[in-house]
Amino acid sequence: MDVMPLLLLVAGSAAVAAAARRTPAPAPLLLVAVGLAVSYIPGVPSYTLDPHVVLPLLLPPLLYTSASDSSYLDLRAQLRPVALLSVGYVLFATVVVGWAAYVIVPGLPLPAALVLGAVVAPPDAVAATAVARRVGLPSRITTILQGESLLNDATAITAYKVALGAAVGEGATWAGGIGEFALAAIGGVGVGLILMAPLHWLRTHLNEPLLQNTLSLLIPFVAYGVAEQAHASGVLAVVVVALYLGHRAWEVDFATRLQEEAVWKMVAFVLESAVFALIGLQLPIVLQRLGEYEGVSAVWYAVAVFLVVVVARFVWVYPATFLPRLLSKRIRAREENPTWRGAMVTSWAGMRGVVSLAIAFAIPSTMADGPRNLILFLTFTTVIGTLVVQGVTLPPLIRLLRFPGRDRQAETLAEANAQAQASRAAEARLDDLLSDERNALPPPLVDRLHTVLERRRNAVWERLGQVNPVTGESVDDTYRRLSREMISAEREVFVRLRDHRYIDDEMLRALLRRLDLEEAAAFREAG
Template sequence: MSATLLDGVLLLAIVGAVSGLARRVGLLAPILLVMVGIIMSYLPFVPAFHLEPELVLGGILPLLLYAAAIQTSVPAFRRNLRPIGLLAFGHVLFITLVVGLAVHALVPGIPLAAAFALGAIVSPPDAVAATSIARRIGLPRKTVTILEGESLVNDATALVTLRVAVAATVGAALSWDAALRELAIAAIGGVLIGWVVGWLAAWLHRRTDDALIDNTVSILTPFLAFVPAERFGASGVVAVVVCGMYVGHRRPLLMGPASRLQMDAFWRVTQFLLEGFVFLLVGLQMRGIVDRLSYAWPMVLVVSAAVVGVVVVGRFVWVFPGVYLPRLLPRVRAREPQPSPANVAVVSWAGMRGVVSLAAAFSLPFTFPGRDLLVWVTFVVILVTLVGQGFTLPWFARWLRVSRDDPQADALAEAEVRQAAFRAAQRRLEEEAAKVGAPSYVVERLNALAENRANEAWERLGNPDREPPSEAFRRLRLAMLEAERQEFIDARDRGILPDEVRNRVELEQDLEEMMLSRRRRRDDE
């Protein structure tokens, strides 16, 4: 095993251990991983881990974006398209402009175009940090949708803006028309390529019932969207997001249950490991960035504080007018309910930056004006927003008394749809049973099974002080499964049952137990 591979395995082991510790002590894993990475960077026996921009932007980012995109609700994304667009495009360009002007004013030796490059680097909230923290602290579904939608698209705006700023800095000056044209090509090209690859992936999924093939297609899909888009000058980020949302929205009709279960498990593990890896990697850059810094510390601290202030305050300055000013128009006011100031403040505070910003900073040419300073300031912005804002976001939401989604409303909606689904299932059962002449007792058993499942949702709306029959059924059936499993293990150990048979039965038991356990966890939430 090579040293590089061994280092990677050790990092993943640290991710697992630190994430497990974070859950046990009630901390947010991304914040703890960054802090552990910073400490590790100063330990003498820990090798230097250099963040490779190509690995992050071309290897890790497509996987994380695709994993998030296939889980994104397309109807919810459409309903919140205006606020998402104001954040993913308007906010990024606004922060780019303000940060660039501030840095150029403080350090005149850095050209304005180079200062705008820093603004583009630190402008997009991270695609992982905001939504992972927002979901874990239970923010309202609409707020999470807006943050998730922003983080899926804003990287494209920032990276294309960075490309324009770098070109202007190194002498390839672009007119405003050319810059806007490049942005348009990146966006439209990314949408078209993402749609084509999404359609192709859906076509492949629809024509196979092999779970392994489905997962192989799923792993390759984000790269099949990202690489051609980048090669043709479009936005690979937009292509991956569009492709993922296209496939995710149609997934229930594209593949069988075995493929969906296996794919969900794969992407959960992938997200867990890659998210933890990138947060740990951010912290591990601390020592190397400090060692390469060649500017005087007083000036460095002033610039760092100014940029952090602009990034944090600038988000409030953009978000509040962006939310309330359009509601002066009667059409917008009639179509969208007015959000509470508490929810708007939480969206403003949830502006954590992450590894994409750091990878973008490292991608600057080594001869780029003020490169060491720009990389350092980027790291400080990430550290302050991720640790400071991420750590205080749960407290901030509680202090503002941000209202959560009403579980009773969710249960009522589920119960009504389950009842409609039960009636549809009854009609289909009658039709199919009449065609094949099914025995009456089979029809009655299937009808009772569907009715019991429909009634479970109504039970959750009933008396909370009494154990619902469905919960008693789950509790007793789980105990029965445990006894059945032990009997099969004993039979295997006595040599009267082959392991192949026991493995097949174990799969059936595991699927049933997983379904019962997931229902119980959902009811406890």
Template sequence: MSAPLLLVAIAAVAIAAVCRRFGLSAPLILVVVGLAVGWIPGFGDVDLDPDLVLFLILPPLLYSAAQDSSYGAIRANRRAIGLLAIGLPLASAVVIGLVAYWVVPGIPLAAALVLGAVVAPPDAVSAQAIGRRLGLPRRIMTLLGGESLLNDATALTAYRIALAAAIGTTASLTEGLVTFLAAALGGLVVGLVVGYAVSWVRTWLDDPPMETAIGIMVSFGTYFLAEEVEASGVIAVVTAGLFLGTRSIRLGYATRLQDDAVRKSIDAILEAFVFLLIGLQMPALVRGLSGESWLHIAVDAVVILAVTIGVRFVWIYPATYLPRLLSRRIREREQAPKPSWVFIVGWAGMRGVVSLAAAFAIPVTVEDGSPFPARPEILFVTFVVVVGTLLIQGTTLGWFIRFFGVAGNEDTEDRIAFAGAQDRASRESERLLDRYATEIDAEAADRDDPRRIQVAILRKWVTTQRNVAWEELGRGPETIGESPTAAGHRMRMEILKVQRAVFVAERDAGRIDDEVLRKALRQLDHAEAQADPDGA
């Protein structure tokens, strides 16, 4: 990474940290800061390298999102996700391309379709980052997450086909369809092969640091391998991520804890870097429009921005309700979503860095050596669409959610489900402890046998687990006061705090060295993690 990009990454993380501390929308503020900083005299351009985005930024973000996704939820919503992730990008590319062909002077149809494919896919980073912060219902997040995992593959494949036609290589509709299907199938195969191989290797290693290191490299290696065999790198990464996510239960606890912490940290860095990088592209794009009419290109960009937002609604309402009107089985199986929920899904179609990366990847010249037609205009319009959707839709999405009362109520449902499962798990544990107690009674005559004491301790721990799960369903401590379990938790935290302070004092006094201190702190950290599993 060059020095300017390193500085951008450092600044992006610092700004994002401040935003999170004060509950602000980091993606939107980072874009605005990038727009402002880019115009500072002497700052210089920070070029967006398409390979940096497509090979180093996109894969880990897609992989992380796939690992956090529910295969069952995606499968249950496969029709809706398919319409959003495959049908909508293709329809958007065609409609936006035709509008661009009509409004942008001198742009050939093939180049206009390239622009349509470039701005067609909503961005995985934007949808997930803003949706998580706003607390969207799980079904909406499942649809947006499933869409964002797969729509890049659809749009980028359409982009390749349109680009081939624009630069002079032949690409018929049949060839394009074959290319699309081959890329999708190839990505699926590559993702499954890599996922199975990595799962076997990680289980065989039984080495948490190396297992996590391998997990970090999976997304990059999978994407590169798929692209080398002309398959869809996006589908390959998503497939590997979903496969390994479902197999994570076979990993040790240390690996799962490390994987989760490392992925969240990488996501935070990359998301912040991406949004700041988007804003910094403005000056270079404006200079590329030398000789063009500012008023005309601005009007063109606004028109295409409006079409980009509008075509999503034109597609999404019929795609939601027509299948239910035409199929009685669907009507009986599924409850029709509220129109307000459909609106929120439509309004959450922010574009992001993938669109900019695809635009910057457009070659400067075509097959015969002449300049690529309207390339500066395509870059500028893409930037306006990306920033416009982020600022217009991103800043108002929260207001619409509050206005329509679209909020997730899964927290209570999750608590009920967890409490029920914890109750069953606790009762099964108690049956196991009963067997242990019976075996100990048959072997030991001493009532003070240490094994009996351990069984009693474990029985109390299991009971506490069940009590905590049910207590969380009741009224809060502000109305009923501190529960016995909460009091015990608080005292345990205070004990751990005192013990940490003593170990540090012992090190400072020279009675133990740093290695002993680190070992002690690791033990205390594990004890705190057990007592406070949601603390991270």
């Protein structure tokens, strides 16, 4: 097995993603553009998007990291709009895009057109999360988009299977499709509910952080694989497990959380970068398979399908946003009033991604070559079109609509109040413990415990105070800078002592780890 193409893909995509952080261009868009350009360089390996790799090996960890970073409580509060998008919109887009393709493309069978509709229906979890992080969308819109992108793949994959069965002559019916969807959804959620408690118990009872993080890396694959073996939705199983574990992450020990955060950041960075680069690298493969649909007509079909995909989202989102409030007094009482600006951004933030391409590549050879190749081409052009057109214009659109920014002072005040309550509880607990003679400590160590607690309590309040007139720093920033300077001085001494053989490397590593933890604590208190 030649691993060089894989190493080149990972290294190249990581380098481009790192470079994107220094430019105004969104990383997904730059990765796709570079992938498109690189795909025509002579000697570049052929990177065929294998659905047997993407769906079971790339999709679970990407879904897991996105879901575990999401808020279960926020998603529950926005469950109705999330369900309308992740289920209602996907089915609506499947029918609308499929019918439009059937009308536009001469000779394209309706079942094959519906396969295309199902393939391009779901906005991508990776793209939505990446753009939401970059542009700083309001929290409610971000929650809705993330929730939609986490759940809509299950709807799209089920709709795809039903349409594909009709397209290849397996006699699929709408009643059977509804039953299959119910089985996949209920089964996926059920598998997630069954697995989440035992997996959480394992996470909290393994005493070794390395074992706990190894388990963390295996969890999305276990949830996905068990659900798929049960003919249920692996997507929903991963999301349910990840939401539960993320909601109860505070029960895991601190060392595991520190390692896990670093590990999953690295995994998400590498996979997201490789996924978007892979999208761009598919162009030669897609064009080679276009066959009888080459020429101006193929371009026209691509533009028409792209426009239908974009318009269909507007047609669904605006009624789905405002009609339920008009029809239900209960919804008006429980939910905040949506705005046309929010509906505009939700409608425009419908980028498609690697899941659509992977499903298209999974279409079996039992479908006629002409429709199969055309579906692959139209899926590719729709993915590229949404990433380029919507990905480029979404940030300026948000700036143009002038969404109110987050109230940083109010957030800091809420954080300070929460810290004050926690500090009072900690101080009472400390006094209670020190009253027991078994916990007796020398006065300097008692004072140190109180000082650390007071520092943590005051750190947030200081961010509301005035800045240093000379440096422009807040008290908090100055504290962090001085702490780092002191730790840096200690670190240099330890290295010098090692170099002169006063201490060995094992002792150096132990001392440096202690300083690293202190520096991390100082940074977190200040940040």
